Amino acid sequence: MTRWLTEAVPRGRVAAFRTLVYLFVAADLVVFTPWIRTRADVPGELYQPLLIGRLLPLPTPTPTVVAAIFWTLLPLALLAATGRAPRLLGWSVFALYFEWMIIAMSYGKVDHDRIGLLVALAALPTAGRARHGDPTRTEAGGWALRVTQIAVICTYFLAAWAKLRFGGLDWATGSVLARAIIRRGTEFADLIAQVPYLLIVAQFGILAFELLSPVVFLLPERWRLAMVGFFYSFHLATIATITISFAPHLVAMASFLPLERIRPLVWARSLITRRRDGAAPTGPAPDGDVPASAPHDDVPAPAPHDDIPTAAPPLTGPAPAVGPATP
Amino acid sequence: METLTTLGRAVRLGATALGLALLLVGTIWGVDDDFPFGPFRMYSTSEPPNAPAPDTRVEGLDRTGAVVALGQEATGIRRAEIEGRQSRYAADPALLRQVADAYAERHPGAPGLVEVRIVIRWYGIHQGRPTGRWIDETTVRWQASR
Numbered sequence: 001m002t003r004w005l006t007e008a009v010p011r012g013r014v015a016a017f018r019t020l021v022y023l024f025v026a027a028d029l030v031v032f033t034p035w036i037r038t039r040a041d042v043p044g045e046l047y048q049p050l051l052i053g054r055l056l057p058l059p060t061p062t063p064t065v066v067a068a069i070f071w072t073l074l075p076l077a078l079l080a081a082t083g084r085a086p087r088l089l090g091w092s093v094f095a096l097y098f099e100w101m102i103i104a105m106s107y108g109k110v111d112h113d114r115i116g117l118l119v120a121l122a123a124l125p126t127a128g129r130a131r132h133g134d135p136t137r138t139e140a141g142g143w144a145l146r147v148t149q150i151a152v153i154c155t156y157f158l159a160a161w162a163k164l165r166f167g168g169l170d171w172a173t174g175s176v177l178a179r180a181i182i183r184r185g186t187e188f189a190d191l192i193a194q195v196p197y198l199l200i201v202a203q204f205g206i207l208a209f210e211l212l213s214p215v216v217f218l219l220p221e222r223w224r225l226a227m228v229g230f231f232y233s234f235h236l237a238t239i240a241t242i243t244i245s246f247a248p249h250l251v252a253m254a255s256f257l258p259l260e261r262i263r264p265l266v267w268a269r270s271l272i273t274r275r276r277d278g279a280a281p282t283g284p285a286p287d288g289d290v291p292a293s294a295p296h297d298d299v300p301a302p303a304p305h306d307d308i309p310t311a312a313p314p315l316t317g318p319a320p321a322v323g324p325a326t327p
Numbered sequence: 328m329e330t331l332t333t334l335g336r337a338v339r340l341g342a343t344a345l346g347l348a349l350l351l352v353g354t355i356w357g358v359d360d361d362f363p364f365g366p367f368r369m370y371s372t373s374e375p376p377n378a379p380a381p382d383t384r385v386e387g388l389d390r391t392g393a394v395v396a397l398g399q400e401a402t403g404i405r406r407a408e409i410e411g412r413q414s415r416y417a418a419d420p421a422l423l424r425q426v427a428d429a430y431a432e433r434h435p436g437a438p439g440l441v442e443v444r445i446v447i448r449w450y451g452i453h454q455g456r457p458t459g460r461w462i463d464e465t466t467v468r469w470q471a472s473r
Binding site for chain 1: 339346404
């Protein structure tokens with residue numbers, strides 16, 4: 001059990017996940033939940049701190065408090081995304097983002113899409129240093145990814161549990177999806193809603209997949225990735241029908257993926273080098289910086305003890321065109 | 328390979344067990360107040376297949392008599408936050424003055440609000456499908472004393 005919990009992963013995967021998570025924190029502040037900043041405009045009497053906010057001596061959000069957290073967290077998250085000072089920056093980002101969430105959820109509505117991200121933020125500082133592309137395997141990093149995965153799957157499994165607790169078995173045959181579509185459905189959803197019994201069937205499907213989600217840990221690598229792909233497609237359907245993105249959860253779920261194979265900076269660099277060396281187009285890429293879109297070139301990095309079987313399908317696709325994702 | 332010490336392994340095992348236990352307790356007995364360990368109760372309530380569905384909105388009347396939509400964009404208060412505290416507003420409609428204040432804070436030049444109300448549009452549902460019909464119901468109303 002402990003072995004499984006701390007199953008080693010390549011440091012490159014930890015580095016990639018770390019960059020992704022901290023970039024998301026920055027994006028979350030600015031793009032995904034910009035309404036949290038508007039807390040500064042909402043009268044302080046509407047602030048009803050959550051249990052954790054009452055236990056900890058946290059200040060009532062004033063324009064100064066909200067602005068101070070925002071302008072500290074944003075640069076720290078971007079710095080943390082570089083992988084430097086993983087403990088100092090990691091713990092600071094965790095503390096500030098957690099406080100940011102307590103502020104966000106203390107006005108009468110709690111969101112349920114963040115436990116995976118919060119666990120990732122709490123666990124990543126313990127993973128130690130990790131360079132991009134480093135194939136050395138690490139147990140500390142493996143634990144950080146594993147507990148994030150567990151939190152992600154808990155979000156599904158325990159959500160099914162909550163449906164049975166609050167809704168009972170009638171949940172599956174009720175009108176919960178019809179109500180969701182009425183409240184925030186897209187035109188696509190309105191079309192779907194007209195198909196007789198489809199929403200009821202979908203309710204059974206949701207309950208079943210949530211209850212079965214822990215199976216993902218028992219599957220062999222290839223099927224595990226397929227199941228994670230199914231989870232992502234479920235959220236794609238949710239976005240397309242009732243515009244609920246669950247973005248933090250989607251980021252945390254990337255802890256299941258062999259992220260070390262995605263090297264936007266390396267690809268961009270090799271693309272630039274190729275362009276510059278355009279006069280000699282037939283030669284091999286210099287320094288082995290081979291883009292993943294050329295699967296038959298002998299790619300240097302995936303070391304012999306990489307835990308991904310070579311039979312696994314390439315996850316990345318022809319990505320080099322997108323350019324660098326890291327600052 | 329970078330391995331963990333026995334202590335490092337034990338601490339991690341303990342932290343994992345504690346986190347899982349808190350999540351489990353939160354799911355079985357907890358409420359939203361226990362964030363981040365509360366139950367994952369999004370869309371967890373069960374609604375009868377023919378019960379009408381509420382679509383809540385907040386709107387106001389300004390001095391000129393115009394109806395102003397008071398959604399998240401206008402006030403910074405999310406709809407679900409209004410819904411979550413509906414009973415508080417119903418018990419004390421004067422609390423809706425805070426919504427007017429939040430609107431004024433974000434729209435300094437706009438005509439002031441003289442009325443704020445919570446309106447629920449009830450959509451008909453039949454056998455789990457929307458019927459396309461609705462009725463509006465004003466549940467809470469606050470009027471500025473002139």
